[in-house]
Amino acid sequence: MQITDNFDSGNIRVINATDASNIQLEIKHDNQSEFYQWFHFKLQTELNANGERQEHVLHLNNVKNSAFPGGWNNYQAVASYDREHWFRVPTQYDGEKVTISFTPEFDSVYLAYFAPYSYERHQDLIHNAQLHPLCQLQVLGQSIDGRDMSLLTIGEPSEGKPNIWITARQHPGETMAEWFVEGLLDRLLDEDDGLARVLLNKAVFYIVPNMNPDGSVRGHLRTNAVGANLNREWLEPTMDRSPEVYLVREKMLEVGVDMFLDAHGDETIPANFVAGCEGIVAYDARHKALEDKFKDIMLVITPEFQDTLGYAKNEPGKANPTVGTNWVGNQFKCLAYTIEMPFKDNDFLPDASVGWSDERSRILGRDFLTGIYHMVDDLR
16 A cells, blocks of 8 residues: 655645554645645555455544634545546544545545646646637746746737636635636637627636646645745735735736636535625725626526625725735726635535536536626626
């Protein structure tokens, strides 16, 4: 038996792996940070003395003090034999440790907190996108570890068109965010899709599929290479600490923003929802009208979206100005939403086999494009 995390987005520390029925593990911290919750590792199994496959019991011992301990309640880990199809495996949390118990069907299996989105797949995504005649792939600069900060500009900019910005994976372990963007891009770049064609006639899209490439490759939950939580860096980002935000923000200031969607995942809430910027100083009746209309539209479009569970609303003027959605909404006085998807399942439409998944995230991205279509004429 062997356990390794020596690959893109890998994260695990082996304490003891001599007994398949009592494997002791820990999750590593994000570099220079107290955050940890993301795990991703490969388990190479062995047959027992009778030549049979045996149950493996894996304990994650340090989860009590992880970033979001409540996220382990009713959580089921994901596993894959081919790194394409991810399914849920029996998982329990006793308030001290998480225990994963299952019998692998094949010699090698990957386990993760959620379906990973690899850096190689990210490269495929952006380079396939640039083949569309209306798409430009631009490198804004480099991250701390020297990876490209890549921006897709889709559509023909003109003075009368609104600029729609979509970002994902400020928190790198929230991989459902880039799956969401993949689905949205797949539809937006479909030249046979009438809705996409109309949108690209009316608006320009600026899409950053991965805001935190360093954290993604390093196997972080929430921070970049030097422990910066990028979604708390928007008020005063620097090239030394948070170049990812600095570079994107500079481009926003250059071209303007009329709508902003920032895709995330939530560890504890088992539902899809959006969080607005009602607590910003610039919030007004127009803001509220745009927010309410967009939510009403999404409720009609897909049963995967709901507005019952979510975050408590900030009091007027009390929003954290360092958060991306709040800074953008206040700076540009535009519709700005954080999109949250679950690590667990959507309790309003559960699926016992896969829970909330990579494919369901992709489909939700396509559905959100329909919501944007119904809002585009109201953005200016």
